[in-house]
Amino acid sequence: MCSFQHSRAFFFLSIVVFALTSYINSQPEPIYNYHYCSVGLGSLEQANDDYLSNLTVLLDSLSSKASQNYSFYKAISNNTGIYGLFLCRGDVSQYTCQICVSYVSNYIKTRCPGKSAIAWYNECMLRYSDINSFGVPQTEPHVFMWNAQNNITAPEEPNFGALGLMNNLRDKVLATEMLFKAGNMSVGNGNGFRYGLVQCTRDINSTQCGNCLQILIEKVQDCCQGRTEFRIISPSCFLRYANYSLIQEASAPVLPPLPSPLPGKGNERNLTQIAIIVTTVIILILVVSLCIFLKVRKRKPKDYFQELNVKSLQFDFGTIIIATNNFSEANKLGKGGFGAVYKGKLSNGQETAVKRLSMNSRQGDLEFKNEVLLVAKLQHRNLIRLLGFCIEGNERLLIYEFVPNISLDHFIFDPTKRAQLGWERRYQIIRGIARGILYLHEDSRLRIIHRDLKASNILLDAEMTPKISDFGMAKLFVPDQTEGSTNRIVGTYGYMAPEYVMTGQFSVKSDVFSFGVLILEIVSGRKITCVHNGEDREYLLSYAWKNWMEGTATNLIDPTLRDSQITEIMRCIHTGLLCVQKQPVARPNMTPIVAMINSDSITLPVPTQPADFTQSDVVSDTPLQQDIGSHVTTYELSITELYPR
Structure with missing residues (x-):
């Protein structure tokens, strides 16, 4: 059944699916202008579940009326005290009106959880409230909008007669049943034409419409003097002015053609054929769906984490x-x-x-x-x-x-604030980061490679407890996986292990390298990118290694820590150098690293030279994204983590 041998049927199905997809994707999306929530429209109370349930019924009703070729409609939700209406612009097609009202009906609740709201789009507006304002013209709240670019007229010819055109359209709209009017006027001195349109909601009468528009026209001088394009929108009326035509062609959309019926019995035969085709398509869709489901289910790898109840x-x-x-x-x-x-x-x-x-x-x-x-x-x-x-x-x-003390880099790299971090605090931070990485690598059910450990991604709570954040570049490994590869290198120069930068290879040892850099930064108070030594600028790892080899590693210690536990500090420097060794196999895992940091009874091995970066290789705390050669797929999960600053 699932052998996929019926190639013709599936070819036909693919054409049908492609046609349907193309048609759906071609539907226009309304253009957003502005929205207000509970400002001058109704009570400021939070909507409860009953209110939201009744509001859904009301919005569904409005959307339904738009699909029945209404361009304006007002309704009350089952006498529950929710009043709503929509108005489509007078020049748009009924189809565009349907799309807009349906879109706004779904959108507005997500933006406004209160009991009243109004949303304006290019093609329609929709509002609802727990207060009955039907028949009452409202110009509050109102919004001024204009195009900021190329939109200022010459000072001696402000507006090119915008007020005259708006007043003329206001007088004419009063005689229209739709309370909508568009027009244009010629501008002297060879400046072409200017265009305008005005419209009111049809719950108010023509006199009220004229008064509503008059209020907006009077505001033109306050907001839009000298602008060649602007609009003013309000709950009951709006106006628009531009140097190009504003009228849309109110034409129906072009729908996919149906088979032409034949006269006589052929007509019945054609309908039968259509029914057979539709039935066949439905059956094929069900068959394909079932086969895909069974195939995916059969090939599904072992799930290393069950979906918890969230x-x-x-x-x-x-x-x-x-x-x-x-x-x-x-x-x-x-x-x-x-x-x-x-x-x-x-x-x-x-x-x-x-x-x-x-x-x-x-x-x-x-x-x-x-x-x-x-x-x-x-x-x-x-x-x-x-x-x-x-x-x-x-x-x-x-x-x-929420963590109030921002991130580690705001302290250790600040000449004033780093004095607040004595050695006990820094030692606590180093140990806390180590425990967090150990949890990610070994102690959690999932093995996670962070890939972007750096000072700015270590947040500090009120007690200065470190919190690893920003998992946006993390990779998820299954428990028995030890390394992976990618052709897209992401991270921050200086903190990235050399094998990752050069070949895209990453593993738990990549995070170990980054942690080693962090240790040296915390101890020295200096950024990985460079060390100031008189007029010289030197890469921190090179500086640390040179002093280690010369027996002057104390030069690396932040001067504010001179009276601290020198033995603990030197042990941390030693551990940091072990973490940043060039070869991944030479770097220890997090379990022995935690032991090295916490115990002075463990003998530390002699470190080898760290990765050989030159100053030109290092960019100051700059996130890197680059593509390299081959790509080996790994089981990965992208995570976006919060970084509250």
């Missing part, structure tokens, strides 16, 4: 909105490759760091799920802790513990 970690979107003050700029901690990070405070007083994946993030649902499952299993006091996650519509949020 339902208890799921946060309600409304809770995060409140915790972050609706993702306010004041709460923004920073922005990474997959989205922004915000400080939040839960109802129980716990502070959090919330990573909000951007809408156009390359991280999909599967990767997000894998990240939650993996990071949730990594429970160790020296790893950043995942508190939970949130999925709501297009929103994907990761909630982590």
